[in-house]
Amino acid sequence: MREARSCPFDTWSQLEPFASVAPVSTEASSPELSRPIRDIEDLEAYFHGGAKAREAWRVGVEYETPAVDATRGDALPYDEKRPCIREILEEYAGSEPSWEPVLEEGRIVALRDPHASITLEPGGQVEMSGRQCVSMHDANAEFSSHVARLTEVSERLGVRFLGLGATPKTPLESLPWMPKQRYRIMRRIMESTGRLGHRMMQQTATVQANFDYSSEADARRKLRSSMALSPVLIAMCANSAILDGKDTGFKSFRAHVWTDTDPARCGLLPFVFDAESLFHAYTAYALEVPMYFVARAGRLLPSSGMTFHHFLRHGLDGERATLADWATHLTTLFPESRLKTYLEVRSADGQPQDRVMAIPALLKGILYSDDAVDAVWALFRSWSLTDRREATEAAAKEGLSARVRRHTLLDYARDVLEIATVGLKSQSRRDAAGNDETVYLVALARDLAEGVSPADRVLAGWRGPWAGDSRALVDYAAYR
Numbered sequence: 001m002r003e004a005r006s007c008p009f010d011t012w013s014q015l016e017p018f019a020s021v022a023p024v025s026t027e028a029s030s031p032e033l034s035r036p037i038r039d040i041e042d043l044e045a046y047f048h049g050g051a052k053a054r055e056a057w058r059v060g061v062e063y064e065t066p067a068v069d070a071t072r073g074d075a076l077p078y079d080e081k082r083p084c085i086r087e088i089l090e091e092y093a094g095s096e097p098s099w100e101p102v103l104e105e106g107r108i109v110a111l112r113d114p115h116a117s118i119t120l121e122p123g124g125q126v127e128m129s130g131r132q133c134v135s136m137h138d139a140n141a142e143f144s145s146h147v148a149r150l151t152e153v154s155e156r157l158g159v160r161f162l163g164l165g166a167t168p169k170t171p172l173e174s175l176p177w178m179p180k181q182r183y184r185i186m187r188r189i190m191e192s193t194g195r196l197g198h199r200m201m202q203q204t205a206t207v208q209a210n211f212d213y214s215s216e217a218d219a220r221r222k223l224r225s226s227m228a229l230s231p232v233l234i235a236m237c238a239n240s241a242i243l244d245g246k247d248t249g250f251k252s253f254r255a256h257v258w259t260d261t262d263p264a265r266c267g268l269l270p271f272v273f274d275a276e277s278l279f280h281a282y283t284a285y286a287l288e289v290p291m292y293f294v295a296r297a298g299r300l301l302p303s304s305g306m307t308f309h310h311f312l313r314h315g316l317d318g319e320r321a322t323l324a325d326w327a328t329h330l331t332t333l334f335p336e337s338r339l340k341t342y343l344e345v346r347s348a349d350g351q352p353q354d355r356v357m358a359i360p361a362l363l364k365g366i367l368y369s370d371d372a373v374d375a376v377w378a379l380f381r382s383w384s385l386t387d388r389r390e391a392t393e394a395a396a397k398e399g400l401s402a403r404v405r406r407h408t409l410l411d412y413a414r415d416v417l418e419i420a421t422v423g424l425k426s427q428s429r430r431d432a433a434g435n436d437e438t439v440y441l442v443a444l445a446r447d448l449a450e451g452v453s454p455a456d457r458v459l460a461g462w463r464g465p466w467a468g469d470s471r472a473l474v475d476y477a478a479y480r
Contacts, residue, residue: 033324037312040283043326047279048216050341057212057368058132060342061139061360064125064205064350065150065479066167070158073474075170076124078107078178083157085124085178091153092118107179116142122183123167123175123202126150135429136361136437143356147479160478163356164458165240165254165349166203168477169470172244175202181300185293189305193262200261203243204254205350209360211343211367220278221377222367223337227272228380229366230336230347231391231402232416235409236444237348237359238399239454242462245470251399251455254349258334259393265289266334268392270385282339287312292332294325336392343367352454353479354443361440365420365427372423379415399453414448417441 037043067076069083079086089108093099099118102110111118115131128146133139150161162168167175177183183201190197213219238251250256258266275281291303294316303316308329312321330340338344348359366372383391387404394402400410424437431439447453458473466472 030324033327034322036320036322037326040287040312042323043283043287044279046323046326047219047282047339047341050213051215051218052212054214057214058134059136059139059360059364059368060130060132060210061143061357062127062129062206062208062210063143063356064121064127064207065161066123066125066164066203066205066350068160068162068167068169068474070154070160070474070478071471073160073169073470075167075175076159077176078124080176083159085120085126085176087157088126088153088159089118089120091156092149095149095152104180109178109180120178120180121201121205122178122180122187124178125167125205126161136357136364136424136440137429137431137435139360140357140440147353150479154479160474162205162474162477163239163350163352163454163479164242164473164477165205165238165252165351166243167205168242168473169245172199172202177202182293185300185302189290189292190262193264194260196257196260197262199243200254200257204240204257206254206346207237207348207351207356207359209345209348209363211345211363213343216277216279219339219343220272220275221373222343223278223339224272225373225376225380226337226343226345226363226367227268227335228383228388229345229376229416230268231388231395231404232409232412233345233347233359234349234392234395235398235400235402236413236448236453237351237355238395238456239349239351239458241455241459242470242473245468247459247462247468250397251453251459252349252396255347255392255396259396261334265332267336268385268388269335272337273385273388278339286330286333289329289333291329293328294319295328349454352443352477355447355454357440358444361424361437362417362420362444364437365423365441366416369423369426371426372419375419376416379412379419399455400448400451410448410451417445417448421445 068074076083076085078084086108089111093101093111098113099111101108102112109120117129119127121127130139130142154160213222234252234255240252240254241248243253271281287309288307290305291308293300293302296319336347338346345363366376391404395409402409421438421441429437461476462468
């Protein structure tokens with residue numbers, strides 16, 4: 001293993017001031033980030049600084065995978081016994097010299113290379129934050145390489161990495177906590193902000209897609225359409241029906257968890273659907289959300305629930321607010337779609353191996369095509385805020401069969417797939433074999449043609465031939 005460097009942050013993309021998807025940075029890498037904020041206009045300017053010309057647009061994919069013991073199906077401890085999470089990171093780093101270990105308090109908690117990172121979610125879910133990719137072909141090549149390394153590690157250590165939206169067997173009280181300052185602070189706060197915050201942290205997994213924008217108007221169109229899509233994305237990607245070794249009664253329990261985690265920072269943002277000035281409105285929203293911490297010299301200072309607005313006006317223990325603090329604070333907001341110096345779409349459960357690239361491809365087809373992003377908004381423009389909220393809750397419970405007005409979410413999903421397919425074809429990104437990016441929609445199209453989500457397939461096995469056996473589910477869902 002190479003010499004490690006210490007960093008208190010969750011990913012290496014958190015503090016990049018004016019970069020695209022999944023950049024690599026550190027707290028001190030930019031003088032612009034480290035200077036004190038002069039006024040609120042600086043905060044809006046931060047978003048304006050993310051704008052890029054269309055030819056510079058990229059796509060980034062982040063995918064989380066629950067890691068479990070191959071024999072028992074139990075979640076893995078950090079290092080109390082073998083197999084363990086620490087061994088996974090060490091083995092992965094040993095397989096590729098470019099991966100550099102990142103330490104916190106003397107323990108390995110992440111890996112980084114010049115363009116990507118591998119980090120740990122609070123319950124030991126392993127997350128790959130990929131590089132900025134020109135096409136889905138590039139993103140898929142990176143994913144395939146990652147899976148190949150994971151399967152090598154899994155065979156050596158006797159673990160399995162699961163294409164699911166939640167760790168399925170281990171009950172919440174038996175799940176581990178990864179040794180990170182950030183998670184210790186969040187753990188305490190979430191005890192008072194909702195009933196399901198610890199489940200969100202320790203059990204859930206997602207596939208997240210990140211996209212660029214060219215201007216505030218472009219960011220507004222994209223954030224509005226992607227947030228309007230949230231119920232459909234939840235339904236088509238539902239994949240967390242089994243938790244604590246039991247059928248939860250939800251198709252996406254992960255989506256349900258977000259409804260009772262922290263109302264100040266989660267869910268739909270009503271202003272996104274009608275704000276004329278998105279950056280001003282998002283800044284006003286983020287200013288009033290309580291902070292988790294302030295990062296200084298490798299330490300995280302608990303902020304005792306103060307808002308960023310209060311921190312900006314009064315400071316904390318003699319520290320003044322900087323743009324680095326603003327960038328970090330934005331990573332602690334968890335709406336369905338999130339604004340930083342790029343857009344993050346966060347509604348999907350962790351997916352089966354053959355569908356991990358499907359949602360990023362679907363969203364690329366929509367968000368990087370002017371006609372497609374407008375067509376999607378036209379589908380959902382007439383929904384009221386009540387429709388949107390009820391559809392989100394129904395999607396978590398019922399999946400594709402949930403109804404909004406006269407139509408099921410399956411009806412909407414098929415329309416969205418058609419729009420995205422046209423959008424991807426128009427972008428005409430081809431691999432060496434001549435395939436365009438619609439090849440990554442094949443598994444999703446198959447499922448929608450059959451009217452099922454990944455959760456429906458899992459439940460058919462769970463209630464049928466598996467007879468509620470978690471080990472059978474692990475075998476079914478494991479990356480290969």
